[in-house]
Amino acid sequence: MISTVAVIPCYRHDKTLFNVIKEVQKNVTDVIVIDDGNEKSVADNINAIAKQFSNVTVLTNKINIGKGGSLAKAIHFAKEKGYSHAIQIDADGQHNADDIIKLLKLCKENPDCVISGAPIYSSDAPRSRVIGRKITNFFVHIETLSFMIKDAMIGFRAYPVNITDKIITKHNIKSRMTFDIEILVRLAWAGVKTIFFDTKIEYPKNGISNFKAIDQLRISWMHTKLCTYSFLTLPVRIFKNAR
Ligand SMILES: Nc1nc2c(ncn2[C@@H]2O[C@H](COP(=O)(O)OP(=O)(O)OP(=O)(O)O)[C@@H](O)[C@H]2O)c(=O)[nH]1
Numbered sequence: 001m002i003s004t005v006a007v008i009p010c011y012r013h014d015k016t017l018f019n020v021i022k023e024v025q026k027n028v029t030d031v032i033v034i035d036d037g038n039e040k041s042v043a044d045n046i047n048a049i050a051k052q053f054s055n056v057t058v059l060t061n062k063i064n065i066g067k068g069g070s071l072a073k074a075i076h077f078a079k080e081k082g083y084s085h086a087i088q089i090d091a092d093g094q095h096n097a098d099d100i101i102k103l104l105k106l107c108k109e110n111p112d113c114v115i116s117g118a119p120i121y122s123s124d125a126p127r128s129r130v131i132g133r134k135i136t137n138f139f140v141h142i143e144t145l146s147f148m149i150k151d152a153m154i155g156f157r158a159y160p161v162n163i164t165d166k167i168i169t170k171h172n173i174k175s176r177m178t179f180d181i182e183i184l185v186r187l188a189w190a191g192v193k194t195i196f197f198d199t200k201i202e203y204p205k206n207g208i209s210n211f212k213a214i215d216q217l218r219i220s221w222m223h224t225k226l227c228t229y230s231f232l233t234l235p236v237r238i239f240k241n242a243r
């Protein structure tokens with residue numbers, strides 16, 4: 001038996017949040033929204049939206065700590081509350097919440113694995129983001145010495161809560177937009193498999209993106225660290241796997 005809670009990090013995405021919660025709750029009743037140091041009017045909207053539903057908890061950060069820190073906090077909260085799985089989905093409506101049905105099926109069949117969307121882009125997806133993902137996925141294949149991780153950037157996944165919280169705490173993974181990548185690589189190193197399902201990603205007109213050029217730099221720096229760590233710890237991991 002699995003017990004699930006949806007976690008939705010929200011920064012400046014109050015306009016799309018209502019619909020995302022509505023769609024999510026068709027399949028997952030309990031929801032955590034992280035209001036991450038939003039300006040007052042956005043925070044007020046988030047709280048007003050949450051009140052229109054049952055079973056929605058808002059965790060508030062007084063200042064903006066970023067997507068990674070917010071997700072780390074929500075996953076820890078989910079663990080304290082006794083949920084077995086946290087289902088991460090974006091607040092901007094880019095993910096197809098109907099695919100939670102596919103995700104839950106895989107989750108029930110593979111409760112010890114991460115279940116992740118493998119993105120199918122519409123033609124209006126920005127080229128820079130599509131290429132950036134390909135580069136990241138290339139480095140992730142080197143870091144994990146495998147092709148298991150088809151996509152390391154999508155924020156539509158189910159995490160087994162206990163092991164994920166343990167790895168976050170052990171490696172202090174609270175970085176901003178690099179969280180999605182680093183957690184998947186470190187879970188793979190810890191022996192946790194990721195299973196993928198295909199899912200469409202929308203880029204709605206007038207959509208708000210918090211992804212900035214500096215995030216690309218942060219991602220490059222993170223790959224430098226992970227590749228170095230991967231190289232240095234390779235003998236230990238080969239030995240462990242052999243045992
Ligand atoms: N809590 C928190 N959430 C954030 C922050 N930045 C982004 N998010 C959330 O993280 C999710 C993804 O953010 P987006 O800005 O859409 O970034 P993205 O999807 O990687 O980039 P695009 O493909 O350009 O949309 C959304 O749910 C945001 O509200 C942040 O600083 N704090």
Ligand SMILES: [Mg+2]
Pocket residue numbers: 090092094208209
């Ligand atoms: Mg987005």
